Amino acid sequence: MAFRLFVPILAGATLRERLLACIGATIGIALTGVISGLAMGGGPHVALLVAPMGASAVLLFAVPSSPLAQPWSIIGGNSISALVGVTVAHFVHDPVIASGLAVALAIATMSFTRCLHPPGGAAALTAVLGGPAVVSAGFLFPFVPVALNSAVLVALGFIFHLLSRRNYPQVHLAAANNHRTADRPPVERVGFRPEDVDAALAALDETFDIGRDDLERLLHQVELQAMVRSHRTLLCRDIMSCDVISLPETATAAEARKQLLDHNIRALPVVDADGRLAGAVGLRELTQTTETVKGVISKAGTASPETPAMSLLPVLTDGRSHAVVIVDAERRILGLITQTDLLAAAARVQVADKSPLKALA
Secondary structure (H helix, E strand, O other), rough: HHHHHHHOOOOOOHHHHHHHHHHHHHHHHHHHHHHHHHOOOOOOOOOOOOHHHHHHHHHHHOOOHHHHHHHHHHHHHHHHHHHHHHHHHHHOHHHHHHHHHHHHHHHHHHOOOOOOHHHHHHHHHHHOOOOHHHHHHHHHHHHHHHHHHHHHHHHHHHHHHHHOOOOOOOOOOOOOOOOOOOOOOOHHHOOHHHHHHHHHHHHHHOOOOOOOHHHHHHHHHHHHHHHHOOOOEEEEHHHOOOOOOOOOOOOOOOHHHHHHHOOOOEEEEEOOOOEEEEEEEEEOHHOOOOOOOHOOOOOOOOOOOOHHHHHHHHOOOOOOOEEEEEEOOOEEEEOOOOOHHHHHHHHHHHHOOHHHHHHOO
């Protein structure tokens, strides 16, 4: 039980993520000091780094998805708080009163300017208790070195996360309706709604270190995973069509249109010269001028025969894909699952779950 005290409390806190955070903080803080030194000229009496940058680095590299770690939170939170601290120190000469007042006003100011950042409290406190170096800098301190440090650290963090293929800054893109109508995307029309998230947050009456949009996205994924788990025994091989109509890459646009219309289907898999899946083509792609379908094929959604069928829901409800191609390890076509196939399978599972015999069992 004692070791449970050391279990990470952050969701997704894997060893890889923490090692990346350590590497990023090492590079970020070191280069921030070097770049700030070059910009300010260096010297023994010049503060190249301020202490709150260490706390900012923890957020920036360890929890980059946190609302508290976004660029405006870091730059605005540290700079505005430092400015608040310098202003309070200028008018309030008792260090104890000035310290409490500076941190309190920093929290209020960051909240109103939408840049709440925990190290901002330390920046405000540093401005009050920083000693001769801060006093001599005066109202320049919030800008150099605080704003300079913050901007350099954020820029280095952006480059580091880009190279390590992590999403930063955290930008939420609402799911779009690809039919360009006012309706919500199909995947968001069932289950909970945005107003349910707002109501739940109001009922809990607490502040969470996660953006509201990210929370909604997470809950949708949880709902989907729960559905997949509850129907995990239904595999793609159980419901796929095996007599799949496909086209070679050398087929003409006219041949492709004829196959689509003759078989009353929306998309056809396209295979290369070796018989492996190369992509898919539908009437949408065939509106482009082309001699052969090879020039207009689009990426096809794929799955293996052992994949849980319900895990195809995100692909088949994205408003673009009408079918998923079932392939083997060498990308040879084994079958096809359409939206209709998945809907029919889901209906059968639901009916089976509600059957009187199962209820009696």
